[in-house]
Amino acid sequence: MPVTRGFFRRREQGPEGRIPPGQYDTGSSWPVLTAEAAPRIRPEEWSITVDGLVEEPTTWSWDEAHRLPSATYSGDIHCVTTWTKLDMVFRGISVDDLLAAARPRPEARFVLAHSSTGYTTNLPLEDVTDGKAWVVWEAEGKPLTREHGGPARLLVPHLYFWKSAKWVSRLELLDEDQQGFWERNGYHDRGDPWREQRYQGDA
C-alpha cells in the first residue's frame, strides 16, 4: 500500500511491546462504544449462566458469583476503533472457575457469549480458558458503570474489546463456531490485535 503523502508519525511509540499495530495509547480516557441503548440492570436481576455442551448447566446469581474466588486482571485493553488503554485493573471472577463447575464436554470447542441485550460474540474456547478471561464487576477500583457494561461484563483482554461482551449473561458452549453480532456485521471471528484481525477477510 502507498505511503500517504505528507503523513508522518507524530505520536510517541508507546511502551515497547504494549501497543499493537494500528493502535494508539488513549491515555486516561476510556471511550464508550455501544451498538444499543445501555440497559439498566440491577445487580439482583443479573445472573451468569454457562450452558450448551457442558455436563452441568449452571447459573450463578450476583451473590453466588461473588462467593467464587475473586480474580483480578491488571493490564492493557485494545479496542478495534484503534485505542489501547494501558494498565487497567479489573476485578471479578475467572471464567475458568465457571467452566470448572459446568464441566465442558470434550466436543465443546467454541463459546458464544450472550448479553441480556441480545448482543452476542463468538470466541474459541481456548481463548477463555487458562487465565485468559474473566467476568468482571469492578474497573479501576469502582463498580463497573452501566455504559461500560455494568453490573458485569466479560473480559478477554488479549482480543479486541468487542469480544468482552458488556452486560454478559450467558456463555454457551458449542462444537462449531457461530458468529456473534459484530462478527456477522463484518468484524473478525478471532480478533487478535497483534495480528490486526479487525474485519472479516483479515488473515
Add this chain to the structure above:
Amino acid sequence: MSADRSIDDVVPRETTWTTGTIITKEQPTPDQVRLRLHVDDRQGHDPGQHYVVRLRAPDDYTAQRSYSVASDNDDPLVELLVERFPDGEVSGHLADVAEVGDVLEVRGPIGRWFRWDTRTPAVCLVGGTGVVPAVSMLRTARRLDRRDLLRVAAVGRSPEHLPYAAELARAGALVAYTRHDDGDRPRGVPTAEELAPLAAGAEVAFVCGSPRFVALATPLLIGAGVDPTTIRVEQFGATG
C-alpha cells in the same frame, strides 16, 4: 424487535483494503472537512455504513479511523464528512495536509448493523457530525422516491456546528439548535411533542452522535414512544 428483524439478521461480507483518490475537498467550517473520493474496486454500500481511512507514514507506521458515508450508493464518488478533533492524528491530516489528487488507503463499507434497508419505516435522531449517516439515508430515500419511510431530527449547537444543515432542512428534517434561535423554533433539544409525530410508525430508530448526545437522545426517543429494542446506536468520540 420483531422476529424477522433480529439483532443477528445480517449477512457477513468481506472487505479488503483498497485505494481512494481525493476528487474534491471542502472545509465548510474550520472543524469540518468534506472529502469526495474515487474508490478503486468499490463495493456497494447501504446508507448508514462507514469507511475506514488509513494513513501510512514512510516508516510504515499507520493510523486509521472510521468515517460515516454521506453519499448515496448511486453517487459515483464516496463522500465522507470528517470532524477535525484537536490534535486529531487522522482528522488533522485530512484537514490540514491532504489535497485533491492524494491517494488514501480505504476500506469499506463496514458495519451491517447501523444501516437502513430502505424498506422499513425509520426515524433518525442525530447530533453534530452524527448527521452524516442520516444524510446518506435521506439521499437514498430521495432517489428511491421513498421519503415517506424516513423521518429525521438533527440537533446541533448552532448552524455552524451542524454539517449539512441546509440540505437537512430542505429535505424536511426537524433541525433543532441548542444554542441558537432560528426564528421558527426557540433553542433547545427536540421535545417529546416534536419527536412523537416523527417516531410514529417507525419500526427502527437510528441514533448517532457523541456519547453525550447518545445518552441524551436515547431517552428522548423512548419518551416519544419508541420501543427501546428498536433503537440502533452509533457513537463516536474524540479519537482523532
